[in-house]
Amino acid sequence: MCSRFHNVCGLFWTLIVCGCSPAVPVAVPPPGHLVQGIRQSTLQPGPPSPVRLVRNPVEGDAEAIETGKRLFGQFNCAGCHAGGGGAIGPALIDDQWIYGSGAGNIFSTIIEGRPQGMPAFGGRISEDQTWRIVAFVRSIANLTEDPAPSPPASGTEKGKAVFLHGPCVMCHTIRGTPAGSRVGPDLTHFASRKTIAAGTLPNTRGHLAGWILNPQNLKPGTQMPATLLESQDLHALLDYLETLK
Amino acid sequence: MASKDYANNRFSGMDQINAGNVRNLKLAWSFTTGVLRGHEGAPLVVGDTMYFVTPYPNILYALDLKNQGAKKWEYKPKLQSAAQGVACCDVVNRGAVYWEGKIIYNTLDAQMVAVDAASGKELWKTKLGDINQGETMTMAPIVVKGKVLAGNSGGEFGVRGWITAVDAAKGNIAWRAYNTGPDADVLIGPRFKPFYARDRGKDLGVSTWPADHWKIGGGSVWGWISYDPELNLIYHGTGNPGPWNPDLRPGDNKWTAGIFARDPDNGEAIWAYQWSPHDLYDYDGINENVLLDLPIKGQTRKVLVRPERNGYVYVLDRQTGEVLSADKYVHVTTSTGFDLKNGLVLEDKSKTPGLGRTSRNLCPSAPGGKDWQPSSWSPRTRLLYIPHNNLCMDMEGLEANYIAGTPYVGASVKMYPGPGGHRGEFSAWDPVRQQKAWSIKEKFPAWSGALATAGDVVFYGTMDRNFKAVDARSGELLWQFRTGSGIIGQPISFRGPDGKQYIAIADGVGGWAGAIVAGGLDPRDETSALGFVGAMKDLPAHTNQGGALYVFALP
Numbered sequence: 001m002c003s004r005f006h007n008v009c010g011l012f013w014t015l016i017v018c019g020c021s022p023a024v025p026v027a028v029p030p031p032g033h034l035v036q037g038i039r040q041s042t043l044q045p046g047p048p049s050p051v052r053l054v055r056n057p058v059e060g061d062a063e064a065i066e067t068g069k070r071l072f073g074q075f076n077c078a079g080c081h082a083g084g085g086g087a088i089g090p091a092l093i094d095d096q097w098i099y100g101s102g103a104g105n106i107f108s109t110i111i112e113g114r115p116q117g118m119p120a121f122g123g124r125i126s127e128d129q130t131w132r133i134v135a136f137v138r139s140i141a142n143l144t145e146d147p148a149p150s151p152p153a154s155g156t157e158k159g160k161a162v163f164l165h166g167p168c169v170m171c172h173t174i175r176g177t178p179a180g181s182r183v184g185p186d187l188t189h190f191a192s193r194k195t196i197a198a199g200t201l202p203n204t205r206g207h208l209a210g211w212i213l214n215p216q217n218l219k220p221g222t223q224m225p226a227t228l229l230e231s232q233d234l235h236a237l238l239d240y241l242e243t244l245k
Numbered sequence: 246m247a248s249k250d251y252a253n254n255r256f257s258g259m260d261q262i263n264a265g266n267v268r269n270l271k272l273a274w275s276f277t278t279g280v281l282r283g284h285e286g287a288p289l290v291v292g293d294t295m296y297f298v299t300p301y302p303n304i305l306y307a308l309d310l311k312n313q314g315a316k317k318w319e320y321k322p323k324l325q326s327a328a329q330g331v332a333c334c335d336v337v338n339r340g341a342v343y344w345e346g347k348i349i350y351n352t353l354d355a356q357m358v359a360v361d362a363a364s365g366k367e368l369w370k371t372k373l374g375d376i377n378q379g380e381t382m383t384m385a386p387i388v389v390k391g392k393v394l395a396g397n398s399g400g401e402f403g404v405r406g407w408i409t410a411v412d413a414a415k416g417n418i419a420w421r422a423y424n425t426g427p428d429a430d431v432l433i434g435p436r437f438k439p440f441y442a443r444d445r446g447k448d449l450g451v452s453t454w455p456a457d458h459w460k461i462g463g464g465s466v467w468g469w470i471s472y473d474p475e476l477n478l479i480y481h482g483t484g485n486p487g488p489w490n491p492d493l494r495p496g497d498n499k500w501t502a503g504i505f506a507r508d509p510d511n512g513e514a515i516w517a518y519q520w521s522p523h524d525l526y527d528y529d530g531i532n533e534n535v536l537l538d539l540p541i542k543g544q545t546r547k548v549l550v551r552p553e554r555n556g557y558v559y560v561l562d563r564q565t566g567e568v569l570s571a572d573k574y575v576h577v578t579t580s581t582g583f584d585l586k587n588g589l590v591l592e593d594k595s596k597t598p599g600l601g602r603t604s605r606n607l608c609p610s611a612p613g614g615k616d617w618q619p620s621s622w623s624p625r626t627r628l629l630y631i632p633h634n635n636l637c638m639d640m641e642g643l644e645a646n647y648i649a650g651t652p653y654v655g656a657s658v659k660m661y662p663g664p665g666g667h668r669g670e671f672s673a674w675d676p677v678r679q680q681k682a683w684s685i686k687e688k689f690p691a692w693s694g695a696l697a698t699a700g701d702v703v704f705y706g707t708m709d710r711n712f713k714a715v716d717a718r719s720g721e722l723l724w725q726f727r728t729g730s731g732i733i734g735q736p737i738s739f740r741g742p743d744g745k746q747y748i749a750i751a752d753g754v755g756g757w758a759g760a761i762v763a764g765g766l767d768p769r770d771e772t773s774a775l776g777f778v779g780a781m782k783d784l785p786a787h788t789n790q791g792g793a794l795y796v797f798a799l800p
Contacts, residue, residue, distance in 0.1 A: 075648070079652020
């Protein structure tokens with residue numbers, strides 16, 4: 001079901017394994033599957049973690065915005081939101097966004113509906129049509145020019161994303177990034193360290209990979225949990241950690 | 246009932262408060278409703294208790310008149326919050342009715358509820374409409390011979406309009422009459438005798454539409470119902486046809502934008518008349534029908550006076566449906582005059598909007614010379630006090646795509662002030678002389694109801710937060726009180742448990758006219774709120790949202 005739906009499905013269905021066992025009483029989620037959704041609040045419990053933004057595949061595309069405008073009329077969005085000034089539904093050209101102004105927020109508002117009267121269009125509109133309407137809505141709201149997050153361009157950027165979006169961020173600090181947890185060691189200058197696993201292993205790429213994937217195998221009793229990563233993600237993460245001098 | 250009496254006169258026979266002493270009127274107490282949307286409702290006084298229904302979420306309050314409005318109880322119905330998404334023009338409620346120990350009213354999600362007037366306990370609740378078809382209910386019901394009468398809203402959602410009678414004791418549906426479709430559904434039978442030939446024929450509610458369009462054609466019943474016990478007839482208007490774009494529904498679109506006289510016992514239609522056959526401008530026909538006996542050409546006639554949305558005050562013979570007179574009470578450009586022989590306005594065909602065609606300088610605009618805001622009749626001055634609008638518009642027809650539960654309008658509208666620049670007026674109309682006696686200009690549309698009293702004082706409220714008392718004979722301003730929010734409610738007068746006369750009004754700006762404030766709309770889009778925002782850009786500078794009851798008395 002997710003094949004044509006990468007961006008949003010990625011959010012709904014990304015399950016993150018985390019097994020941090022804190023040495024000090026810190027509020028950490030219990031072990032198990034952690035779910036990320038589309039965030040509507042800027043308030044979050046615990047240390048700041050990065051927002052995973054959803055990209056509109058047709059964001060800013062002139063042809064898509066034009067089609068989106070037509071669809072905005074045909075699906076009767078205009079009946080409630082007028083030309084964006086609002087009527088039965090709220091204005092879309094002001095800066096008040098009850099359910100978020102991100103492309104993913106608007107997409108899910110259209111598909112899921114909202115409890116105060118926004119109908120759920122899920123099952124009545126295609127994904128492609130929805131993205132075009134999202135592109136149009138963001139264009140009249142002057143949101144299109146906001147820099148959309150670009151996909152990780154190099155290995156180290158991708159690795160940083162793996163770190164910040166995955167379980168590592170739950171326990172470690174890397175200063176200058178949103179990672180700020182004090183459960184595990186500070187990794188800000190990780191690449192300068194000679195050893196890992198509390199001095200038991202030399203800091204090499206091979207040892208580090210083994211340590212991340214199965215720490216109990218290298219140091220029984222350690223509090224570092226196993227982190228299962230796809231090979232691509234693992235290597236990107238290693239690339240990134242090697243830059244932290 | 247919200248309209249005070251079956252004849253919809255809204256006249257209070259009390260005269261303790263009069264033109265000589267009204268300047269001393271003081272606030273006795275107030276009560277915040279806790280709801281911020283448009284308060285179009287009328288307070289209802291029964292014995293020692295005042296009842297008030299808020300806009301959605303339609304809370305019913307019972308307040309103790311022996312104890313400065315102390316809260317006796319409140320009743321909160323369980324509603325579908327999504328109903329707010331199919332309410333065209335704010336989430337208003339226009340009031341409740343009392344009948345044999347029960348308070349009965351309609352909820353936005355199209356239910357009718359009966360609540361024990363003493364305890365606040367729910368007695369029955371009946372689902373009458375479906376929000377997924379775009380149906381809501383906003384009107385104040387009336388009870389005639391043990392049947393509660395009410396209809397649906399949703400003319401902007403392609404609903405099929407109806408009026409329903411519900412057994413007041415148990416909540417069972419007694420009858421339902423549709424205002425479009427086959428005669429069997431409209432409850433047209435052998436007793437149906439319309440005055441004009443064009444209204445006679447079989448199944449006109451089908452044949453005056455493109456194929457099957459009557460199923461989504463509008464003609465809702467969201468305004469006022471009158472009752473003449475002697476003739477045993479109820480009178481109710483019917484709303485606009487849908488969509489607004491007239492090119493999409495050739496034909497007379499019966500029986501939308503019109504009026505029915507029906508037998509309240511079984512709903513049977515006795516006569517019908519269309520104010521605006523094939524309506525071009527959203528001229529809903531739902532306004533109040535004020536039942537009077539007036540001398541017309543030397544004879545006393547049983548008439549029905551109707552300040553209509555199209556800008557004319559009609560006087561109809563209420564036994565037959567014949568138009569006796571129709572005169573402009575606002576600036577009108579959409580028609581050039583009235584043809585009494587045919588009983589129709591003379592439309593200015595050059596003003597017809599259509600698909601991809603913008604028609605300009607259309608007066609009155611879509612909310613009409615006057616919208617729902619009910620007028621009041623004084624038998625002492627023999628004047629009808631009419632709160633109304635002074636607005637014009639440009640309108641363009643657009644394609645309309647029917648999707649159940651979403652708007653079905655097909656028009657782009659921009660409204661602006663009519664000649665003179667003021668957007669509202671409060672006029673005293675003489676229906677016998679067929680002319681205005683006096684008129685007061687208001688900055689914003691006069692969107693509140695009117696109340697005339699035997700003290701020869703007339704009350705109304707303004708959207709810029711003034712509750713006013715004016716001289717019934719001259720229109721001179723005698724007193725005003727600054728409320729917290731703009732006023733679109735219905736003033737009432739009542740005798741308190743202490744025998745004194747009181748005046749009550751709710752503030753709480755909103756409704757279609759106040760949508761810019763109630764809905765927080767963006768004035769940069771003039772087409773917002775079906776084009777009303779363009780004319781109301783400065784309203785937020787004059788009032789915030791609010792919602793409270795104010796009760797006044799002489800010291």
